[in-house]
Amino acid sequence: MGILSTDSHPLIFVLIFGRAIGVETGGVPYPIFALCGMSCWTYFSFLMGQSGSSIIAAQNMIKKIYFPRLIIPLSKAVVGFIDYLIIIALLAILMIYYQFLPSPNIIFAPIFILITIISALGVGIWLSALTVRYRDFQHVVPFLVQFGLYASPVAFPAELIIQRFPPWLSFLYYLNPMAGVIEGFRWSVIGGALPHHYSYLSFIMAFLLFSFGILYFKRMERVMADIV
Amino acid sequence: MGDIAISVENLSKKFLIGKVKSTSLRESLMNLFNLVEKTNQQDFWALKDINFEIEKGEAVGIIGRNGAGKSTLLKVLSRITYPTQGRITIDGRVSSLLEVGTGFHPELTGKENIFLNGTILGMSRKEIKSKYDEIVAFSGIEKFINTPVKHYSSGMYVRLAFSVAAHLEPEILIIDEVLAVGDAEFQKKCLGKMGEVAGKGRTVLFVSHNLLQI
Numbered sequence: 001m002g003i004l005s006t007d008s009h010p011l012i013f014v015l016i017f018g019r020a021i022g023v024e025t026g027g028v029p030y031p032i033f034a035l036c037g038m039s040c041w042t043y044f045s046f047l048m049g050q051s052g053s054s055i056i057a058a059q060n061m062i063k064k065i066y067f068p069r070l071i072i073p074l075s076k077a078v079v080g081f082i083d084y085l086i087i088i089a090l091l092a093i094l095m096i097y098y099q100f101l102p103s104p105n106i107i108f109a110p111i112f113i114l115i116t117i118i119s120a121l122g123v124g125i126w127l128s129a130l131t132v133r134y135r136d137f138q139h140v141v142p143f144l145v146q147f148g149l150y151a152s153p154v155a156f157p158a159e160l161i162i163q164r165f166p167p168w169l170s171f172l173y174y175l176n177p178m179a180g181v182i183e184g185f186r187w188s189v190i191g192g193a194l195p196h197h198y199s200y201l202s203f204i205m206a207f208l209l210f211s212f213g214i215l216y217f218k219r220m221e222r223v224m225a226d227i228v
Numbered sequence: 229m230g231d232i233a234i235s236v237e238n239l240s241k242k243f244l245i246g247k248v249k250s251t252s253l254r255e256s257l258m259n260l261f262n263l264v265e266k267t268n269q270q271d272f273w274a275l276k277d278i279n280f281e282i283e284k285g286e287a288v289g290i291i292g293r294n295g296a297g298k299s300t301l302l303k304v305l306s307r308i309t310y311p312t313q314g315r316i317t318i319d320g321r322v323s324s325l326l327e328v329g330t331g332f333h334p335e336l337t338g339k340e341n342i343f344l345n346g347t348i349l350g351m352s353r354k355e356i357k358s359k360y361d362e363i364v365a366f367s368g369i370e371k372f373i374n375t376p377v378k379h380y381s382s383g384m385y386v387r388l389a390f391s392v393a394a395h396l397e398p399e400i401l402i403i404d405e406v407l408a409v410g411d412a413e414f415q416k417k418c419l420g421k422m423g424e425v426a427g428k429g430r431t432v433l434f435v436s437h438n439l440l441q442i
């Protein structure tokens with residue numbers, strides 16, 4: 001079961017939402033604009049959703065055989081990546097259909113894909129370790145995923161936030177690693193003005209989440225078999 | 229060193245027993261605001277200051293009453309759980325068979341599980357392939373090898389698990405009292421196999437409640 005087969009797919013939500021608020025995309029066909037954001041967001045949310053219960057689901061193996069526990073969230077990242085590539089291929093098809101030429105920035109796209117993976121893994125590792133400690137964390141995750149879709153510039157450009165809200169809120173907004181990553185990826189595909197310099201915040205958050213996630217996971221690893 | 233396979237120094241393992249505090253976020257938050265009465269959790273030393281050495285080629289049996297900590301010791305030795313204090317030094321690849329339900333994925337078939345376990349033990353696909361027929365023959369469940377293991381009987385489960393653990397050529401073989409569910413004939417076959425493994429200079433460590441086996 002992959003990320004492409006979820007019912008009430010967020011992509012539909014994004015398309016409707018985008019039309020409803022009449023997003024200004026500067027001449028770029030809206031489906032292309034939205035799918036740029038969706039591709040990264042779908043991967044991120046897939047890992048968020050899957051990682052939470054991953055350790056508990058594998059408890060039989062954890063209690064019986066030794067292997068580096070980090071393999072569990074990592075394997076989710078691999079599974080999700082295949083679907084990520086499929087969505088990017090869809091994006092390419094859409095661009096051919098609209099005869100939309102990618103910007104020369106496209107050479108930077110792999111960097112943003114990489115940061116997407118790092119952010120998603122970071123959050124995934126955190127969630128998988130946290131749910132071992134706090135069982136009910138699993139129930140919080142779906143809300144985080146829901147909220148995250150609104151809190152990421154998937155259906156609309158982050159500029160909207162920066163223009164309409166005070167700087168401290170924009171600052172908070174960019175603490176979401178996906179904010180900068182999606183803006184960056186979209187910039188690499190569509191071109192236009194460089195993403196806001198707040199994007200660096202997102203990248204820093206991505207690396208912090210990832211490195212501290214591994215540290216926390218390593219600590220939890222020691223008791224995983226005892227309390228899971 | 230050289231011929232010591234397992235060396236254990238001052239090994240201790242502590243568990244928390246009683247109602248363990250905060251396994252949920254909700255409870256943790258409530259604790260934070262002192263909304264629940266103090267839980268009655270206690271420290272419990274399942275293992276306390278254990279020291280021993282086992283030489284290569286030895287077959288060692290462990291006995292003890294229920295709850296003595298035998299399974300816990302084997303879990304620590306197979307790196308499933310971490311010791312609270314002390315150190316263990318292990319020389320060689322460990323394969324372990326802990327309690328019933330050893331490390332199989334219920335949805336995968338017997339065959340797939342053989343490969344999964346082998347890979348986890350660090351063997352290459354080729355190595356596993358070369359052992360595959362032997363494993364299946366020893367387990368005596370050829371007919372069910374392509375059935376998901378969730379449909380196995382508990383004896384079949386153990387047959388397969390033992391065959392895998394014993395044939396993947398570990399330097400150290402650790403077995404908890406799983407053989408109890410195997411029938412008499414299979415238990416005998418396993419004991420023979422364990423002797424054979426130990427004879428080849430490998431180490432066998434097993435738990436049993438049956439003194440005759442030891």
Ligand SMILES: Nc1ncnc2c1ncn2[C@@H]1O[C@H](COP(=O)(O)OP(=O)(O)OP(=O)(O)O)[C@@H](O)[C@H]1O
Pocket residue numbers: 225226227243244245274292293294295296297298299300301
């Ligand atoms: N994860 C855990 N959390 C708390 N206590 C535990 C945990 N695992 C084991 N214990 C406790 O440690 C003690 C030793 O358990 P263990 O399974 O090692 O006993 P055993 O010697 O194998 O007994 P048996 O002969 O019944 O198999 C028991 O009192 C058990 O309750």
Ligand SMILES: [Mg+2]
Pocket residue numbers: 298299300404
């Ligand atoms: Mg036991």
